[in-house]
Amino acid sequence: MSILVVGSVAFDTITTPSGHVDNELGGAATYFALAASHFTDVRVVAVVGDDFTAEHEKVLQARKIDTRGIEHVPGKTFRWGGQYTDNLSEAKTDFTELNVFEKFQPNIPAEYMDSQFLFLANIHPVLQAAVRLELDKVKMTGGDTMNYWIQGTRKELGETLKLVNVLLINDTETKMLAGDKSLPRAARKVLTMGPQALVVKHGEYGATIFFREGAFGIGSHPFRAPSLPIEEVKDPTGAGDSFAGGFMGYIASQGEVNREVLKRALFYGGVMGSFAVEKFGTARLQSVTRAEIEARFQVFKELTHLE
């Protein structure tokens, strides 16, 4: 089944120990959509400016992504600049120009109203909630958020969390959201806020999914997919969104949500995140083949498989 993602499309200016790029096509919705497109049909709701050309749109269309929900408005597209120096898992932001993204009001095309799988990328929680409430065929909603919303709009975020089935955030965000430094305890607290499952992304160490008791009818034991760190991380930008794209895209492709599907989805999330960082921007997500994805899935599976 197809999945709808709502989030940012951006142009990123990135410096890492491996090099530098200017105004590279990026944004959470872009990374998510490209990653998910290897598993299922993807629809995008986002906003861009005059500088987003037909060439940029073709990057998505080449992966058969439905771009009718990308609204073009006068002005410049969202731009972000950042650098990774010592710590490849954390960017130092050089500049953020919201531009047309500042007044983003998600506009869902009529053709998208039958979407059954939804991913709310990292935008204002009030917008996330509005999108979810507008779609009445959705059977599973994934969501992301960040420290900025956790600290600045906690009440609104609380309302959104009640509408999200699976929240995907990292270790730091989980602890901050719960106000608890113990990860398993923090995860348990977050699961009382609404989501039936919480995926905690550990960067190069993989990810763990925690379940609320009885969620999806599958018990409450957590599950972990350990990714294998790759030799050279060229550009970590978008790794988390690519993880979400692999995770949600695989679930949507299966159509049903059970424990085994969620477990495999967690591995596919790690696989797509690991491909994303191999090249600058979205280049690797564009070029990777399904055979390469399956091969890496096997490597990750065997990485922890005991006889």
Added chain:
Amino acid sequence: MSILVVGSVAFDTITTPSGHVDNELGGAATYFALAASHFTDVRVVAVVGDDFTAEHEKVLQARKIDTRGIEHVPGKTFRWGGQYTDNLSEAKTDFTELNVFEKFQPNIPAEYMDSQFLFLANIHPVLQAAVRLELDKVKMTGGDTMNYWIQGTRKELGETLKLVNVLLINDTETKMLAGDKSLPRAARKVLTMGPQALVVKHGEYGATIFFREGAFGIGSHPFRAPSLPIEEVKDPTGAGDSFAGGFMGYIASQGEVNREVLKRALFYGGVMGSFAVEKFGTARLQSVTRAEIEARFQVFKELTHLE
């Protein structure tokens, strides 16, 4: 088969968010020995002062650990004080009193000379090498080190690494030793320095074992054991040494080294590390049963097991 550990016995004064203890029995050799004792016979070579009483020795003897190699000399036992505040994975040292440990010259009893498994805990690399060279029946040597030796005695450490079959260190130490910020690349470099295998301990995320091509006749694919973070870490002190004790103790109990043994050993390392942190000092390592160890091994195994 029995395993010999050479390292520190200490009294630790520890503050964590869960509480405080004064002069608690600790030290790398103590944690290692107690963890390994659940799998095999353990022999200890260490030095202690007058303040190390029969009561302290009984803690080890109650686990059938051979303490004949613990040398008693006039003076005080090594003392360390530290605290864990925000970050439970890193201690802030309050004081280090080497005391009798300052002039530690490992004295190996005649009864230990037939040892086939050896663990060189974190002591001066010159002492580590001397112990290894004195024992001519050893078929597998595990070793630990730390930033202090990596920076201060690199040449001596280089000689010791040629004598170590499996080096067990953490992510930061691996990158420092190799001078490379990419973990897989750093691991490959460390494996050119001597060890056939490198175990990188990731704290709450488990551990990865990297193999030199052809090591132990088992190919070069890495393997990871993902530990499950426990609800409340009372005291992280000794987690790494307990990991090493579980890892090496299990290997010694099997008598032979093959890929499956090493994989299971990595899981047992994580299991013993996770028990160690549940109570202050070595209390949990003293009380844990083999049935509890096996139960947690199963939990860790199922944590990442795909159908």
